[in-house]
Amino acid sequence: MNRLPVAERREQLIEAALAVASRDGIDAATVRAVAAEAGVSLGVVHYCFQDKDELLRAMAHAITSANLERSLGELPAEAEDVESVIEGVLEALWAGIRDSRGPQLLSYELTTSSLRHSELNQVAIEQYRGQWAAAEQVLDLVERSAHVSWSMPRGAIARSIVAVIDGFSLAWLVDGDSEAARNGLQGFGRYLATIAVPAPIEADAAASLA
Amino acid sequence: MNRLPVAERREQLIEAALAVASRDGIDAATVRAVAAEAGVSLGVVHYCFQDKDELLRAMAHAITSANLERSLGELPAEAEDVESVIEGVLEALWAGIRDSRGPQLLSYELTTSSLRHSELNQVAIEQYRGQWAAAEQVLDLVERSAHVSWSMPRGAIARSIVAVIDGFSLAWLVDGDSEAARNGLQGFGRYLATIAVPAPIEADAAASLA
DNA sequence: GGTTGTCCTGGTCGATTGTCCAAGTCAAGT
DNA sequence: ACTTGACTTGGACAATCGACCAGGACAACC
Structure with a gap:
């Protein structure tokens, strides 16, 4: 050893x-x-x-960081129309989940465990704070790529993104229907496109017009 | 005793x-x-x-049945415009979840346990089959109340309903923000209304016109 | 080369778990 | 009244768990 x-x-x-x-x-x-x-x-x-709980907390922190990096790591950023940008982003997020079934299931196990055992109290909320923040960064990317802003509060949209991905992922873990998950997320992408509005002319955009 | x-x-x-x-x-x-x-x-x-697993399976079956009855039990059926009908239905579903935090969390625990332990293999899929069927019955109700049909396959819509409710519920279990869950589901309701199309004249509708 | 402190080993302990069992209790039928 | 069968009791068992500890091994430093 x-x-x-x-x-x-x-x-x-x-x-x-x-x-x-x-x-x-x-x-x-x-x-x-x-x-x-x-x-x-x-x-x-x-x-x-010190004890097993400290190990589990450290593990939870590690998987949260890994999920965050994976989410923000390989996002496509080709500038196209809004719908295509959103679809590409969601597709990338979904691909990351589909290729890591075990860790994804573990995330849900950690969430429920955290909600039951006080020693893991902070784990779940940190997990979600990270995901919501990542979703907001995704919104940033879409804004910059497609030059749009949103007709709803960004926080609410971020929460919806996480919720919808969670929901479809959970169902996919149960019945393994990747195609259904893909289609569902594509439908959500089309909805997101409808709440995007053309961005007002800002400083940088105005400069590029001059 | x-x-x-x-x-x-x-x-x-x-x-x-x-x-x-x-x-x-x-x-x-x-x-x-x-x-x-x-x-x-x-x-x-x-x-x-026979053993503990049989008890847990029986318990899972009981909670699945209870969820199903609760979902379909007290749905409002006042005939109004599509959006109001959908909003009322989602509000009723959400109220049922908000008032049963413990059982709802237990449902997710059962799902993950089922996916890990082969003795509970069928539990999760039965749970979801029940929820998807319930969601389709909800769609039936909306169709009859608001006289609409859908521009997407019913199965896909049902799956989306379950996914979105699951996702927002999970987030609510974590951070306890009921208002955010409500708002998120209302947004989803507005989206559902956009994929509803006026129903073609059918036998009973035609009769009521005569 | 001896000393000190970090790191590792493998056994042991008490607590908790699912499972099983021999014996006890009670109501119903004869 | 007595037997039969269904139901209940509480203890015992092996397995597994987290936690703990006394001591061995090793590298670095004086």
Whole structure:
């Protein structure tokens, strides 16, 4: 067994916990299973983390960050008409979910666990705050790409984006119908396009017109 | 302890399991906790159910049926314009969820548990089949009340209704913002109204015109 | 080369879990 | 009254869990 500084060992254990929980569910992420996945002995976990809850909180933080990066990582930004931009963005978000079934299911397990166990109280709300913020950044991107603003409060739209993606993702996890999820999100994209309004002439846009 | 025929005892235990799981989460619904909630001794549970999974499956079936009855139970059916009918229907569905936080959270716990544990394999899909069917019946109601049909496949619309309600409900469970959920669902209602088209004259409608 | 402190090992403990069982209790039928 | 069968009781069991600990191993520094 390699000797590692405690900080690196923590990261390794967090990744091991993420692997176990994504593969077999959050209940399977026992201290023993995580230690085995990481290839270390049982005591190491309690040497690096005060207790199991601290490990789970760290894991939750890791998956939240990973989801955020994934969401904002590979968004297409080709300037076209509003509808196409929105469709492309939603398609990219959906592709990220479809290709990570285990972590996505784990996210929902973390949400419900957080709502039941006070030790994980902050996990769910942080998860959603991150997603709502990411959705607002997506709205920024659409605004800049398609030169539009919105006929509804941005916060409300961001919340809707997260809600709709969550809803279709959950259904897809249950029945595996990717096509239905795609179609549903495309329909939502068309709706989003209807609440986009041409942006007023602003400083930069005015400059490009001069 | 009263003596009861096994069938009635089963129902009582299912209700006890529902109470414990709704209040404290699905993990808290241990055989012992359920027995204590029902006021019976430990052995009774295994006298009435082969094992714990059978009890949980029965509980899941009960909550699915309850959700279905609740959804279709108190739908307003006053004939007005499409938008008002849809808004009223969504408001009724949302009210049912808002007033049953524990069971609603339990539903999501059951969904994720079902997706992880093969013993509960059928639970989630039955849950969703029920909800999709209920959503289609809601569409029926709107059609008859407002005399419209739809410019999209009914199945797709039903799936969207369930997805959107799921998504907003989940967010509401996390941050408790009822107003945001209401507003989001109202926005979805306005969208639904845009994909409703006036119904072609049919037999009964034609008769009422004669 | 000895010392110090970090990191790792593997066993052990008490608590909780699902499952099982031998015995007890009670109502109904003969 | 007595038997039969349905229902109940509460303890016992093995398995698994998080937590803890005494000690071994290793690298860095004096």
